[in-house]
Amino acid sequence: MDQVQLEVLRAEAIAADRSFSKGRLRDEFRMKPKPDATPVAHYKNGYGGTFGVYRIADCLPMRERKAAAPSPKQVRAAAILALKGRMQSKVAKASHVAVQWLATAPLVLDAETTNAHPTHVLGAGMFVGCSVFIAAGSVVGSFYSLRMLLKQSA
Template identity: 55%
Template sequence: MNNDELATRRAQAIAEDRCFSKGRLRDEFRMKPAPGAEPVKWYKNTYGGRFAVYRIADCVPMREKRPLTSKQQLAGQRLSVLSRLNSTSGRMARQAYDWLSLAPLFLDTETTGLDNTAEALEIGLTDA
């Protein structure tokens, strides 16, 4: 969302004197309650917790998000690769790769079908 659209949404909500929870203020308007702002009302959620609702006119804009540094971008890319490798399918792919690198002799396979969405259910292998 660009800054002009955000400013328009904020102005419209202030003109309508709307009230929102902290999470909604943060997510939709990039705002937070001003220091010392009192909640308009408290609500109880279905889990027994309580949350406050604030008037948007009593809130202040949050600072702009800084762009990610090159190290943060690299760390994000690294984490995405590591999460795929550590997932169940990633671990199974590694195990299959290790088995195939041993040049096995295939004895039997059980699959769910013959199309490109079929999955291998069971593979019988033996070493050559």
């Protein structure tokens, strides 16, 4: 909301002699009660606290917010925080596991395209998903276990 709209909104509320809580005065009108202003009424919230309601005519405009440019340290800290957030995401963790699997030069047995069920290939009672990664003669993982890793890290 620009300054002109805010002034019009304030003028309408003053003309109607309306009263508001401190929070609403601050959020909607960017105003605060004068130091010597007394509440015209009190209300009780659901938690048992009582709050004053002030006439808007007894309030002062707050200072304008100044949008200062971030300092170089703040820019650097924001970039580091964004990078750390990406590195610790579920997708990054799953891709790290996938890279480790692919680094072992795996043999991929895809049950959907070869019509070979993993239980037939790996032995009875061992179901690991539709695609299985085998490296150095042992099962490294599957797409199913990769999905489970994503769910567990949530």
